[in-house]
Amino acid sequence: MKMSKTLSTSLIAAGLLAGVAADAFAQAKEQFIGLPSYRVGAYAAGGSGVFGGWIDYMTLINERDGGIGGVKLTWEECETEYNNARGVECYERLKKKGSTGNSVFQPVSTGITYSVLDKVAQDKIPMVTIGYGRTDAVDGRVFPWVFPMITTYWSQATTMVKFIGSKEGGMEKLKGKKVVYLYHDSAFGKEGLGVIEKQAQKFGFTMVPLAVAHPGNEQQSQWLKIRQEKPDWVILWGWGVMNPTALKAAAKTGFPREKMVGVWWSGAEEDTVPAGDAAKGFIAAGFNVAGQNYPVVKAIQDNVYKKNKGNMEDKSRIGSVYYNRGVVHGIITVEAIRTAQAKFGAKPLSGDEMRWGFEHLSIDAKRLKELGAEGFMPDLKITCADHEGSGKVKYQQWDGKQWKVISDWIDADRDMVRPMIEESAAKYAKEKNITPRDCSKEG
Amino acid sequence: MFYREAGQFKTSYAADQQIFPITQDRVGVLLILAFAFLAVPVLFNEYWLKAILIPFLIFSLAALGLNILTGYAGQLSLGSAAFMAVGAFASYNFMLRIDGMPILLAFALGGLSAALVGIAFGLPSLRIKGFYLAVATLAAQFFIVWALTKFGWFSNYSSSGVISAQEMEILGYKFVTPEAKYLLVLAIVVLLALAAKNMVRSSVGRAWMAVRDMDVAAEVIGIRIMHTKLLAFAVSSFYCGVAGALYAYAYIGTVEPEGFNLDLSFKILFMIIIGGVGSIVGAFLGAAFIVLLPIALDVMVQEWLSGILSPSISSNLQLIVFGGLIIFFLIVEPHGLARLWQIGKEKLRLWPFPH
Numbered sequence: 001m002k003m004s005k006t007l008s009t010s011l012i013a014a015g016l017l018a019g020v021a022a023d024a025f026a027q028a029k030e031q032f033i034g035l036p037s038y039r040v041g042a043y044a045a046g047g048s049g050v051f052g053g054w055i056d057y058m059t060l061i062n063e064r065d066g067g068i069g070g071v072k073l074t075w076e077e078c079e080t081e082y083n084n085a086r087g088v089e090c091y092e093r094l095k096k097k098g099s100t101g102n103s104v105f106q107p108v109s110t111g112i113t114y115s116v117l118d119k120v121a122q123d124k125i126p127m128v129t130i131g132y133g134r135t136d137a138v139d140g141r142v143f144p145w146v147f148p149m150i151t152t153y154w155s156q157a158t159t160m161v162k163f164i165g166s167k168e169g170g171m172e173k174l175k176g177k178k179v180v181y182l183y184h185d186s187a188f189g190k191e192g193l194g195v196i197e198k199q200a201q202k203f204g205f206t207m208v209p210l211a212v213a214h215p216g217n218e219q220q221s222q223w224l225k226i227r228q229e230k231p232d233w234v235i236l237w238g239w240g241v242m243n244p245t246a247l248k249a250a251a252k253t254g255f256p257r258e259k260m261v262g263v264w265w266s267g268a269e270e271d272t273v274p275a276g277d278a279a280k281g282f283i284a285a286g287f288n289v290a291g292q293n294y295p296v297v298k299a300i301q302d303n304v305y306k307k308n309k310g311n312m313e314d315k316s317r318i319g320s321v322y323y324n325r326g327v328v329h330g331i332i333t334v335e336a337i338r339t340a341q342a343k344f345g346a347k348p349l350s351g352d353e354m355r356w357g358f359e360h361l362s363i364d365a366k367r368l369k370e371l372g373a374e375g376f377m378p379d380l381k382i383t384c385a386d387h388e389g390s391g392k393v394k395y396q397q398w399d400g401k402q403w404k405v406i407s408d409w410i411d412a413d414r415d416m417v418r419p420m421i422e423e424s425a426a427k428y429a430k431e432k433n434i435t436p437r438d439c440s441k442e443g
Numbered sequence: 444m445f446y447r448e449a450g451q452f453k454t455s456y457a458a459d460q461q462i463f464p465i466t467q468d469r470v471g472v473l474l475i476l477a478f479a480f481l482a483v484p485v486l487f488n489e490y491w492l493k494a495i496l497i498p499f500l501i502f503s504l505a506a507l508g509l510n511i512l513t514g515y516a517g518q519l520s521l522g523s524a525a526f527m528a529v530g531a532f533a534s535y536n537f538m539l540r541i542d543g544m545p546i547l548l549a550f551a552l553g554g555l556s557a558a559l560v561g562i563a564f565g566l567p568s569l570r571i572k573g574f575y576l577a578v579a580t581l582a583a584q585f586f587i588v589w590a591l592t593k594f595g596w597f598s599n600y601s602s603s604g605v606i607s608a609q610e611m612e613i614l615g616y617k618f619v620t621p622e623a624k625y626l627l628v629l630a631i632v633v634l635l636a637l638a639a640k641n642m643v644r645s646s647v648g649r650a651w652m653a654v655r656d657m658d659v660a661a662e663v664i665g666i667r668i669m670h671t672k673l674l675a676f677a678v679s680s681f682y683c684g685v686a687g688a689l690y691a692y693a694y695i696g697t698v699e700p701e702g703f704n705l706d707l708s709f710k711i712l713f714m715i716i717i718g719g720v721g722s723i724v725g726a727f728l729g730a731a732f733i734v735l736l737p738i739a740l741d742v743m744v745q746e747w748l749s750g751i752l753s754p755s756i757s758s759n760l761q762l763i764v765f766g767g768l769i770i771f772f773l774i775v776e777p778h779g780l781a782r783l784w785q786i787g788k789e790k791l792r793l794w795p796f797p798h
Contacts, residue, residue, distance in 0.1 A: 039758040048755055077749070079741050079758045084702045085498055088695060089738055092494035111702055114605050118696040134603055187592060187604035187699050194602070213589075214704075313753055424602045431539075431599070432607060 031068070031337060031348050032098020033058070033075040036090040036107045038082045042215075042240060043109075045270040046322050047082065048312075050108050053326020054333075055311040056300050056318075061334055064303045068337050069346030074098060080112060087112030088119075095123055100348045104128055104333055104358070110188060113146075121145045124351040126358050128336075130329060131264055131287055135191065139425035140359065140387040141436035147358050147387045149332060150287045150380055153191035153263070154420065155391040155412030159285065160192075160261055161199040162410055163395050164233050175204040180226055182219075182246060183237035185211040192237050192263070198416065216242025223249040236262040236284075243271035244279070251278035258283065264393070268321040272398045280400040285393045288328045288377045290403040292319030295372025296327060321403060328377045335371075336361050359384055359442075378409050384439035391417075446791040462640055479629055484622040492621040499734050500625075500632045501689045506714040506726035507639055508682025513712070514721035515643055516675035517655025518568050519576055522583035523683050523711040528703035529557040529587060530684025531691035532597050535606045539599055546611045546692070550631070554684040560587065561680025568672050572658075584705055591700035598700075605699040608692040624693045631689065635682060640723050642678070651675050652721075683711075717772060719781025728780040732772075737765055 035055070038047035058073045067073060076097060078090035087107055094102045105120060105127045107113055113133040120127045121144070128147045129137070135154050137146035151159075164179065165171040181196055183189035193209060200207040208229055210222045216238060223246075226234065234255065236246055243266045250257055258281040262271070267284025275282075292298070297319055304310050305318070317323050340349050340357025349357070362381040368374050378392035391412035396403040429436055446467050453459040463469045487496065509523045534553030538544050564583035568576050591597050591604075598606050611618040611627065618624050642648050650671045653661035662668050691698045710733055718729020740761040748757050776783045 037754070037758075039755040040762055044755075051754075076745060077754055078745070079761065081737075083706070084695065084698075085734075086737070089494040089498070092490045093742075096490070110603075111699060114603075114697040114699055115695045115702075118607070134605075136602060185589070185592070186701050190592070191603065213585075214701075311754070313755060420602075427601075428607070431609075 029071050030074045031071050031103055034094025034102040035075050035077045036080045036087055037077045038080050041081045043082045049317060049320060049322025050326040052311040053323040054329040056304050057327045057330025059304045059309050060300050069341045071346055071348060082109050084111045084115045088115050091116045095125055100350045103354045106329060126355040136421050136424035138388040138421045140384050141439055142425040142429045142434055144437060150390045151393055152388055154195045154417045156285055156393055157192035157195040158413035159393050159410045160235055171203055177205040178231040179205055179207050180231040180234045181207055181209045182234055183211060184216060184239050184242055185213050189237050212242055215240055217245050219245055219249045223253045227253050234260045236260055236266050238266045244275035247275035247282055248278045257281035279398050282398045283395055286396050287393050288324045289394055289405050290321045290324060294376045299372055331371060331373060335363055384442040484625060489621045492625045497625055497628050497694050499730055500628045501686050501694055502734050503727045503730040504632050505683050505686035505711050506730050508679045509711050510715045510726045512675050512679035514715055515648060516651035520580040521577050521708050522580040524703040524707035525584045525587035526557045526561055526680040526683035527687025528591060528700055529560050530554055530687030531698055532591055534688040538609045546613060550685055550688045553688040554681040557684025558677040558681040561676040562673050565673050565676030569669055584708055588700045588703060605697050607697045611692055628689055628693050717779055719779030722781035725779050725781030740764055
């Protein structure tokens with residue numbers, strides 16, 4: 001009796017094991033990507049757009065190309081509600097999924113980025129933060145696992161000054177001008193402050209910082225101050241409801257919207273449409289542009305939406321700023337997998353191999369054209385020391401109905417930003433007892 | 444049947460006044476503790492420890508702190524998350540600025556700093572009550588988060604205003620693995636919960652409850668109102684402060700002041716409302732409900748419905764179900780889950796003869 005019980009138990013165990021093995025075999029040609037998305041709450045508009053675009057691009061790769069090198073992409077969403085604790089839970093939940101674990105973590109939230117910053121290095125999962133997150137992580141010697149790609153807040157701040165300079169007719173014309181820095185009173189809002197202060201000294205303009213308390217739907221006193229100060233330009237470093245409020249207040253104050261420059265988190269349809277006519281003329285930065293007239297977006301329409309496999313419920317949002325930003329997330333993830341596959345072979349890649357892929361990622365102008373993303377996002381080249389890789393942004397202007405690109409790619413003043421990054425990263429390394437990597441020895 | 448106290452005679456005052464007068468309760472609590480300390484680290488994997496159990500314990504501690512203030516002393520507070528922030532940032536600075544600072548002492552000092560701040564913001568409670576006091580504590584919430592962002596010194600002039608918790612080390616042992624972190628958090632939470640249970644059974648707790656029930660009457664029978672209220676603020680903030688320090692050191696690692704926003708304060712308040720106002724076990728039940736249920740719902744929706752429903756509908760569905768459950772529990776038992784547990788206990792005592 002006892003014997004048979006043992007026997008049956010082991011048979012069951014064997015059956016289970018066989019099932020697991022079969023499962024593992026079936027998964028063998030799949031690359032898993034965990035998506036910590038947020039589709040509810042205050043930032044749902046951003047989350048559903050970015051993650052929708054990203055998922056659509058991965059569906060495109062699966063449908064049109066049969067995956068990458070025969071390896072299909074799989075993914076699972078986990079709702080973070082833009083909440084740090086939920087983000088950590090999602091990170092932990094997703095990290096062991098798939099045959100090789102989560103390939104890359106991209107939370108699209110600076111708070112969650114900080115919350116998992118120490119964990120990604122321990123678990124060997126690369127974290128890619130495109131246009132948000134920890135700026136000094138650009139120094140890949142100290143942060144091997146974190147990739148704040150394309151551009152950072154500091155780089156962006158320098159391009160803003162450059163853009164304003166070009167509009168004034170040359171950087172030397174900035175002398176004696178006055179710029180108001182209207183910012184969301186949080187760690188995010190203060191990111192640009194130091195850089196613009198330095199630029200103000202360099203080019204001889206005055207900068208007036210004005211803080212707006214979260215969430216930013218009350219800005220009367222700030223705009224009263226702006227009216228008194230009579231600045232030549234207003235930099236809007238806003239987020240969420242603060243942006244349309246600022247635009248409406250500017251209209252009421254009579255400040256020309258053509259003289260307002262926003263960050264890339266102020267420059268989506270969700271920021272301008274609620275302000276109505278008041279938004280017309282407003283300018284904002286973007287490391288991706290809006291619009292459906294790019295081959296990559298058309299390819300998604302043809303291969304994904306025509307087959308009814310699209311992720312967006314509201315199809316009019318295809319081509320919006322957030323949606324296209326999601327496509328950029330998709331392109332970078334897929335190209336990194338391609339890069340890593342070129343070295344490690346067409347198989348599901350581990351976190352370590354993925355990290356190599358991100359660190360050697362190079363998307364040049366030619367490749368962008370092949371991808372159908374020429375002018376859609378800047379070219380970039382990541383190295384061991386430089387995890388930013390580009391620093392370029394374009395400026396777009398809201399014409400009342402849509403965003404129109406009004407500048408070419410503007411390079412950041414990276415010579416100025418780099419020492420600041422290195423200083424900050426070195427301080428972090430010292431606090432955490434990290435010995436920076438020697439990049440000359442990295443393969 | 445199993446839960447009958449017939450035959451358990453108390454022959455001394457000590458026996459009559461112990462924490463758990465019923466033998467079954469004593470055994471049950473010991474079994475739970477033994478399970479939590481011995482079995483959980485072995486049975487549960489990293490995901491459970493890191494993503495579920497550690498935050499559950501930390502939020503339980505914060506809810507416990509608020510429950511002392513709101514549930515026992517009757518002072519409504521919306522500043523719990525801010526006091527957590529004080530604990531986290533104070534512990535960080537003690538660790539950073541004093542060489543060789545033991546981590547446990549840093550936690551305690553973090554808690555004490557939070558207690559001091561709590562007393563300062565508790566002062567209005569001497570004059571104002573109820574909802575008005577809630578507004579005054581709301582000021583604490585906004586002021587503290589603002590101050591931590593505004594003054595770079597608190598975050599050691601970090602460019603992004605965040606702090607990155609140092610390693611936890613006690614007597615040369617580094618708490619790195621999820622099991623070690625879990626056990627450390629569990630030990631601290633159990634100790635503080637035991638202290639809280641004893642506090643509310645002692646004269647201090649009785650004074651709090653007297654103030655809660657009617658402060659004029661409490662004053663008439665000789666309870667010092669100022670002393671009692673401020674003590675409640677101090678103890679409550681101490682608990683929240685330690686919870687905040689654990690949140691930074693044992694759970695998140697790198698924290699920003701924004702992480703301790705009003706939402707978190709509300710969440711902690713909901714924990715005690717759902718769990719049971721004025722109950723120690725209620726803090727744990729409420730934390731379990733608020734922390735674990737949304738995760739469970741998300742997992743269930745992902746497992747079963749991800750193919751059927753569109754992602755935005757399934758995300759919103761979770762919130763709808765969660766909100767529905769909150770309303771359901773509050774209708775069924777307005778006094779919280781702890782009260783349900785109490786009713787269950789009373790029924791069990793009589794079972795199977797209800798009369």
